[in-house]
Amino acid sequence: MKFTVIGSGAMGLLYGILLKDAGNEVDFVDGWKDNVEKIREQGGVYVSRDHEDKHLVDIDIYYPEEYQGNPDCYIFFTKQMQLAEMLERCAHFFKPTQYAFTCMNGMGHIEKLAKYFEPQKLIAGTALVATVLNGAGDVDFIGKRGAGSMNLANYTEKPDEFTHQLVTELEKAQFHPTLTTNFAGTLLAKVVFNSVVNTICTMFEMTMGEYAAYDGAEEMARQLIDEAYDVCERDGVKLINTRQDEVASIMYVSKEAMPLHYPSMYQDMHNYRPTEVDYINGYLVKIGRRHNYDAKTHAFLTHEVHLAELGKQRELKQQQGETGS
Structure with missing residues (x-):
């Protein structure tokens, strides 16, 4: 082929x-x-x-x-x-x-x-x-x-x-x-996965394994997953995993399969590039609002990532200024 x-x-x-x-x-x-x-x-x-x-x-x-x-x-x-x-x-x-x-x-x-x-x-x-x-x-x-x-x-x-x-x-x-x-359910399952791991690891500059080793990691994942599943259910999308299966998948992949991995959102942030948070957490927020549902945690994380992006851009300008001088 x-x-x-x-x-x-x-x-x-x-x-x-x-x-x-x-x-x-x-x-x-x-x-x-x-x-x-x-x-x-x-x-x-x-x-x-x-x-x-x-x-x-x-x-x-x-x-x-x-x-x-x-x-x-x-x-x-x-x-x-x-x-x-x-x-x-x-x-x-x-x-x-x-x-x-x-x-x-x-x-x-x-x-x-x-x-x-x-x-x-x-x-x-x-x-x-x-x-x-x-x-x-x-x-x-x-x-x-x-x-x-x-x-x-x-x-x-x-x-x-x-x-x-x-x-x-x-x-x-x-x-x-x-x-x-199940087209929509398949694609949104990864959005839900990334809305937890990518965003949290980016905000705290850690690997997936470091996140999963935190005592409260599963509780954090469950809160974000519950909101995401509430959004999807209101939008008529049946995800390919149950809520518990999705929590288990996040913890397994983070602990066993990819513990040393920095997610792509982290890589973008670290290299002073715009992140895709609006297409992940922000997407869930947008769909929820169509159905009068406020995914508050995802909205808060979206704002946090954008604030962090502003901080990284300030850092980049400072570096460029020092180099220029």
Whole structure:
């Protein structure tokens, strides 16, 4: 099968490289100039696992404007706030026969993708896998290979032959996919997961394992999960896990599967980039308000993250001022 990864950051490189290792043909498209030029200069991307065995992997990477490939499926891994612009830059090479697949964090991407791909060609999911982009052309996969898992579903909730082929290739790449027929419930399950782990670890600058080791971690998770499930139930969405299952999943993944991992929101904050909190906790707040339900804890956390972003921007300006002087 031939894939083209659009958005070649930490997650895009993880999926693309492992699918390539599994015998697929994979191209990479990215709009970040530093990344594209560094990979071309190096002759590939440097890949580590848990900070060890750093080695160069040969990949073909393109800017959107120069790409002319014809894959079976596009894999989208941009940040939520970057997707609309990237789709516009890539639209010239999309074809009606091609599929779109994504496991992006947060919510808001499906509506954007649906403007370019027919419902029967759109597949989305959630990924409980960890990876870190150390810098342009340098990625670190976190955890033992095959330690993570993922869920995916068709937008139409009617799996076709291509979907089953995709699941087979993801299994070969050791992503351990589970195919569901509950599209909204599948995607929102990861939003709920991230609304706890990503946000708390970011605010307190800690790994998932450090968070889970705190005596009150489970109580904090339960409060956020209860609010999130209240929102989803009011919106008519049945999540794929029970409330207790979701608490258990957060604690297990944080303690056992990815204890050393800093979530992507933390990585954005640490590197002075805008976070996706509005597409995670903020999304739950917005949906709740549609139904006259106030997800107060999620709203408070959303404000806290934005305040922290302002603090990081002040810190960046101070550093730039010192450098300039």
